[in-house]
Amino acid sequence: MKNAVDEKYLISPFLIVPLMYVSMVGVGVLNFQHEMAELAGYNAYISVVLVGISIHLILWMIYKILSSNQEGVDVTAINITCFGKIVGNILNFAIVLYFFFAAYIEFYAYIEVIQIWVFPSIKILPISAILVSFIYYTVSGGFRSVTGLSFFGLLMTLIFIIPENLSVLPYTHPLNLMPLFNHSITDILLSSKSMLFQFLGFEALLLFYPFIKSPAKSQKWAHLMVLFVTLMYLMIIIITFMYFSEGQLREISWPTLNMLKIIEGPVFQRVEYLAISLWLLKNLSGISLRLWCACRGMKTIFQIKPRASLLTFLVGFLILEYFLKDHSIFLWISECYSDVGLYFIYGYIPIMFVVTQVRKKWRR
Template identity: 30%
Template sequence: MSKQVSENLTVTSFYLWFLLHGTQTGIAMLNFPGKIILGAERDAWVSILITGASIHLIVWMIFYVLDHSEHGDIISLHRQLFGKWLGNVLTLGFYGYILLFISTEVRSYVEVLHVWVFQWSPSWELTLIILLTSIYIVAGGFRVITGICFWCVMIPSIMLITLYFPMKYAHWMSFLPLLTHDASDYVKSAPRAVPLFLGAEFLLLYYPYIKNNKKAQKWAHLAAAHTTSLYLFFACVVFTYFNIEELKHTIWPTLILSKIIRFPFFERFDYLYVFNWFLIILPRICIALWGGTQILRKTVKLKARPALWLTSILLFVVIVQLKGPMTIDRLDALLSVSGTILLYGYIPLLVIWVSIIRMFKRSKLSARIESE
């Protein structure tokens, strides 16, 4: 069976770079330095490299299992391996993960908007604006989403130039001496870097929409390397600007760096940073929302638009119930655990299961040939 949908719905494999990288960068960039230092401290950049390297292995695993899927996605693979009913249940479990993923991203960004810009705006208004924007984009189809991913990677990248200002006050000697921590410290920091790379798992859904998808793996690895380099750069800048104790008590260190940027014609440059982050989280929300729509369309047999609106309404109801920083922290922790289990537990299990089935089919075919 074809592992690619009709050509008029697909995008060039080059755009896999922006699709995967766009879904791996999000709101976690604002506060990750304060989390990963718990263990390896300033040597936590090593943990970023370790986690980034492991993502390349996960990407290879995803391509491996999808290459043996009937229609090239996780939905058909579940049905092949576990039957229609159990397969659909597992796919709907992935749908639940998508709801958690989007809820965490949207609610965390709304909290940033509340604290930084719109102190008196109710969360439901900000949530509604974000979801309606995402619905409008997703309704345009996968090609429109791909275009949004491209521009939402390119435009915010211009903001990297502004890191020149905090780098003027950087204390690079604070990294010395290098690599002074035990292996257990790096192991403690590495799992805290996993949420930074969540998003690669959505390749399990949009793989059939990539042209020549079997040969597109190099772009996925380039995207993972791009993400790792970006986080490594941000971490190094933050580590040289803040001391360890400051980072432990700073909620959004990446965002605070923007407060030292001053122009004669633009006093509150940090506002631009906050609004720029909407472009950064938009690809994650759109890809995940599109994925949830695809799951409902192929499992529950809903049409695309009702599935899109149903998913969005569920998200809106869930998000407006989430109140307070402690709730957001628990939600973030739940997503971190769920994403780690999915990437480092479930996907490797699928690889093992697919490999066992392949070996069984080969031995069965060999026995049949010998009997003939």
């Protein structure tokens, strides 16, 4: 069956690689080791492996859900088909809010990094307005524009970010990882929940699936990217554990950036500034992808033009940025988003998998 999306808006199956990457890797890669070390110590690397394996299973379910219906539909249409217009659109609006807050958390977290590490005395509103302008330009250009920016975000990571982390290896102490198993299963599971927060975003596939040409061919690339991101997180957390003592790690809020401080060059003596600057492309692409998903959902539910809903969301960013002076409120929002993401990934998606498979067999 012909895809419902116009041919000129489609992307090649291979281009799911940068989209999956920017959706699963965000600002959290700069500090995720801190919380995980508090929960499971140096055994936290086990959580990375467990979550990575579970994401492969959930990704397989997502492809089954989307391929069980006619080609060219996303999860919003499937919700309406399975649960009716009223309940389906309630679920769809919840998904829109989910992606909006996912984008906002990434937006706020990056500005926080800029304010703490680069310009401590800068006013937040002007830099927020500049970033919002870039995001509007990207998302208003359409899905292919978001994909293009995501490609450059992935490229910057491969060229700069990973080599910068590997350059710390001569200063590490492998014996820090011993003993290998000295935490309970409960600690590992709590650490896994924290790790899941870093992977949240890959579920954007539920909405951009119809924009992939021959989407079934993209599945192998999607799984390959989940494996790559899992290995990257595993590499970063093991290097961090070998570089810092467990006591140091519990006191350091941004372990990845602190490691980069040891590197000096003839031009840049503060390499972490370069890393933060290069991270802008990757972070903007992740925010843009999430906002594109939110706008896509609004178009399905309320027939609102994407640019109108995009402007509304971006104004919402600025309003939240202006009024959220207390950092504890942002932490509360992040915690709520993490909890909702847990239920969304391990609750909603498996339920939808069962519903769509039963419905498919019933039709036969």
